[in-house]
Amino acid sequence: MSTTPSEAPPAPPNSEGATFLRRTRMAAYILLLLVLSIHLLEKFRDVLQPFFIAMFLTFMMHPIHRWLVRKGIPSLLAYIVIVALVMLGVLAVGLLIYTNLSQLADRDKLLKYEDRLDAMIRGGAERLPFKTPELQKHFLREIHVSSEDITAATQAIARRFGDFTTWAVTTFLFILFVIAEKVSFPRRLALAFGAHQGMRILGVVETINLAIGQYVAVKTLVSALAGLLSYAVLAVFEVEFAATWGILIFLLNYIPYLGSLVAVALPIVLSFLQFDEVWKGAVIAALLVGVQQGIGAYLEPRIAGQRLDVSPLLILLALAFWGAIWGIVGMILAVPLLVIVRIILDNIPETRPIATLMSNR
Template sequence: MLRSIRNILLVFLFILAFYLLKILSSLLLPLVFAMLVVIMYQPLMLFLRKYKFPTAVIVPIIATMTILIILFIVNIFIGTIGNFASQSNFLASQFIKKVESIILQIEVLTNHRLNLDNITEYLLGFFNSGSITRAVSSLAAGLGNFGRSFFMFSLYFVILLSSMTNYEEYIRYVVKDNKQLIKEIQGLQRSVSTYMTIKIIVSASTGFIAGMVCMLFGLKFALIFGFLTFLLNFIPSIGSIIATIPPVLMAIIQFDTFHRAIAVLLILFFIQMTIGNFLEPKIMGDRLLLNTVTVIFGLVFWGIIWGIPGMLLSVPLMVILKLIFGYSDSLSVLARIMGSHRKTS
């Protein structure tokens, strides 16, 4: 009887937690981003404190540098999006011409007449003035939301960065037998920091290489394609696939023949497969790897709760959960269930 009541309460607790995570997303998402960035900076903070750099100097420098880098990247992204929007009508007309050319070739090969007018009209529906206006309005609303989220992120980031330097003293004050707890927290921090650092470096490298490939082929908006590749590589499984679509579409629009578009597709696909399936697992190590079921579950779960930002954060959050479970004897079996059996040596 007591066990049944406990199980029912756990179900209600899970539903309540799910509900709170969803309705408080505007407050929790910037907090999670800030926590991950602060944890990533912990090795640097410890290194500087080891050489007696004062916290009053370290925190403002790191906080200012981080915020300025984010604003610089966002400014480039907004400028490129604006340039893209100004050329949207021309790109739409070029795209429709390419589609018409493809349809005509299919008709010749199959000797079957396709309804070209209906297809063209359907495609034009995506690029008419109303659609462009709605897209610009959505972008403006998104920038407004980003402004509020960025303010909350900056506030959380500065507070956490300042307080995390003294967390060991706080634990010693609160908990009497604190040595093991501090050791476990330090191990968790190192693991999360390692994962975040590797993931950012690998994603940035992938984005840089993809951007350089686009530049070498002479694609317009090569910078934005590289940046999108960097961001989308944080989304497991589908992110790398989605990242190849925009540059390939641009290659189809921009080039007279399809050979160069196919070359762009094959090269970008090869880059994603090589880095994602061979290089990244080798660097990560077994302790930070998740199995496919866990990755898909995390993608769906956090995507339902927080949308695209949740999908971007799904793997880091699931890695953190796996590491936390691994430090608990009673929950270590969950860590093994979530983990990957793939060997990296």
């Protein structure tokens, strides 16, 4: 039976136009989701920061917990011991930094630092090329730092540490709940997705555990070494607040690339302000930079290798992104979060090409 023109099937829609429309709609959804996520991260930072720090510390505890369990210590007791030691360490570090910041705000010390800084600035103004009296006055006026400025800065930092106890307690509670959730998590995965899919998800989680655990272990080792060596240098030269600078160098070394530069800049500036002899400040600066370069450029790459498998450019972008949203905490968490995203994308067939683009292969 022949088909009449009126009974002919309708013409297929323009497939290229439909595909373009679908992709445009998907891009709009992704952009909207990204904007909403950034807004929520900023809005609820006081809740989310302790939670992500708790996750970070839990990853840090994982290798130690596994070692204690292999030694015959019950799993729950091992977690209790580790959490107690971590929280005592965090509180001790916070108290030490707070005490030293309070001493830094001492009036006599600030006046001494102000005089030294003014002398250095005037010496720099004298060496300006094409100097004129007006140019020198403008230079001195623009970069003058008074003791009141330093006092205001240290008091502002000290006030931030006033909230430290609340933050630490919140983080401690999150750690307890994360550990409690780990016990029943495999069983709930199997109930929700079935035994096969649940095991697959657990495999991804274990891969994340190993990758982040190795990263945190290596970072902790090299950061502790950098902090101890820097403290030794500062203590030998009797730089004030040597212990505080050592702790700050340890903490800031968790921030790739940028953290070590900022960490050594602060004690170097103080050493030039503290000592009348310029050579002492120069030697301290050379030793601190040498420690950072030796550890960052030689030791750490040989310990860590290419385990993270993440593009350095993406790491810098992640540092900028998380630093803009959450400050120093965000910069510390940037690399672990980036690694987690890459591992998840690598285990989904549809998004595996994106994970490959993110890698450092």
